Amino acid sequence: MTYETVILGAGAAGMMCATRSGAGTLVIDHAKAPGEKIRISGGGRCNFTNMYASPENYLSQNPHFCKSAMARYTQWDFIELVDRHGIAWHEKTLGQLFCDGSAKQIVAMLVQEMQAAGAELWLQTSITSVDRTAEGYRIKVTREGQTTTLNARNLVLATGGKSIPKMGATGLAYDLARQFDLPLTDTRPALVPFTFSEDRFKALAGVALPARLSNDRTSFDEALLFTHRGLSGPSVLQLSSYWREGEQISVNLIPETPVFDLLRSQRQEAGRKALTTELARHLPGRLVDFLAPEFDLNGRLADQSDAALRNLSDRLENWPLTPSGSEGYRTAEVTLGGIDTDALSSKTMESKTIPGLYAIGEAVDVTGWLGGYNFQWAWASGVAAGSAIAARS
Numbered sequence: 001m002t003y004e005t006v007i008l009g010a011g012a013a014g015m016m017c018a019t020r021s022g023a024g025t026l027v028i029d030h031a032k033a034p035g036e037k038i039r040i041s042g043g044g045r046c047n048f049t050n051m052y053a054s055p056e057n058y059l060s061q062n063p064h065f066c067k068s069a070m071a072r073y074t075q076w077d078f079i080e081l082v083d084r085h086g087i088a089w090h091e092k093t094l095g096q097l098f099c100d101g102s103a104k105q106i107v108a109m110l111v112q113e114m115q116a117a118g119a120e121l122w123l124q125t126s127i128t129s130v131d132r133t134a135e136g137y138r139i140k141v142t143r144e145g146q147t148t149t150l151n152a153r154n155l156v157l158a159t160g161g162k163s164i165p166k167m168g169a170t171g172l173a174y175d176l177a178r179q180f181d182l183p184l185t186d187t188r189p190a191l192v193p194f195t196f197s198e199d200r201f202k203a204l205a206g207v208a209l210p211a212r213l214s215n216d217r218t219s220f221d222e223a224l225l226f227t228h229r230g231l232s233g234p235s236v237l238q239l240s241s242y243w244r245e246g247e248q249i250s251v252n253l254i255p256e257t258p259v260f261d262l263l264r265s266q267r268q269e270a271g272r273k274a275l276t277t278e279l280a281r282h283l284p285g286r287l288v289d290f291l292a293p294e295f296d297l298n299g300r301l302a303d304q305s306d307a308a309l310r311n312l313s314d315r316l317e318n319w320p321l322t323p324s325g326s327e328g329y330r331t332a333e334v335t336l337g338g339i340d341t342d343a344l345s346s347k348t349m350e351s352k353t354i355p356g357l358y359a360i361g362e363a364v365d366v367t368g369w370l371g372g373y374n375f376q377w378a379w380a381s382g383v384a385a386g387s388a389i390a391a392r393s
Contacts, residue, residue, distance in 0.1 A: 012037065035107035206226065
């Protein structure tokens with residue numbers, strides 16, 4: 001069977017690519033349904049893009065690589081597509097856009113767009129081998145118990161990264177990249193909770209509060225959630241992309257208020273209050289109880305000298321913690337790193353050395369922040385590759 005283009009992976013990037021790649025496109029996936037990561041994202045409502053998406057929200061060894069694709073297919077272009085399909089949406093915090101209804105609407109939209117473009121979709125199809133030929137690529141697959149050989153002029157690697165293996169994620173894109181001598185950057189789990197040894201925060205499981213998490217590279221002001229295993233929440237997931245094993249992080253538990261000024265003012269107005277009582281006005285009570293022994297939260301406000309209040313403020317604004325690790329690919333939302341962007345054209349996503357070979361989406365060393373940024377990269381890189389393929393046909 002001969003196709004113009006075979007796309008490996010019916011996720012966000014692969015399906016978007018198929019909407020643009022022209023006639024003779026086949027999309028292959030091992031799953032029972034397309035767009036499974038789309039379906040589960042955003043609590044089932046799909047955080048499909050971010051109003052503020054820009055190259056500054058992405059990590060890569062080449063921070064300029066994503067600029068071309070993202071300039072040519074922006075968040076506004078995807079919003080226009082969503083609107084055209086009558087999908088209602090709303091903005092949450094920090095420019096995050098979600099479906100009012102279900103993430104399945106985004107999947108259905110992409111399937112409709114693929115069908116309109118003439119693309120075929122094969123599900124529950126496993127890849128046996130991929131080889132390069134004089135005319136392009138030969139892909140052997142198993143489908144419904146039958147082995148089929150496909151020939152294609154173009155091959156698109158859109159199988160994602162290693163994150164969430166229970167959904168079938170593998171390192172297939174990286175294996176194929178190695179086979180074709182495309183260089184890879186180091187990969188690691190990203191947008192992932194931190195773990196701590198000895199059940200350090202087990203007593204605080206379920207406690208959440210606004211916080212600022214920092215390391216030597218960056219900081220994020222978003223919600224922090226204590227879990228049985230350690231720390232989670234948006235601020236943690238964001239910082240995890242910039243963290244390395246063994247590094248210390250800093251937590252500001254009251255980021256919106258100068259704590260020293262607050263406590264000194266309350267000492268004058270209500271000095272007979274217990275220090276813990278005053279702190280419980282600004283922090284969850286269970287957290288205050290947890291910190292009391294470590295931070296020596298004893299006595300009344302009136303008993304605290306300026307030096308003592310200054311020391312306490314410093315500790316509340318800069319609580320040093322060293323995670324023992326992360327929860328790994330099991331819960332990581334994305335994979336950091338991947339196919340080296342130096343090997344690809346930033347305009348077309350095609351290999352610079354192997355004609356007709358493309359890599360898009362999470363498989364590439366471009367990783368977005370939490371909040372719809374990774375989907376926007378999937379849309380933009382998919383359009384870049386698909387449009388380039390169509391232009392060559």
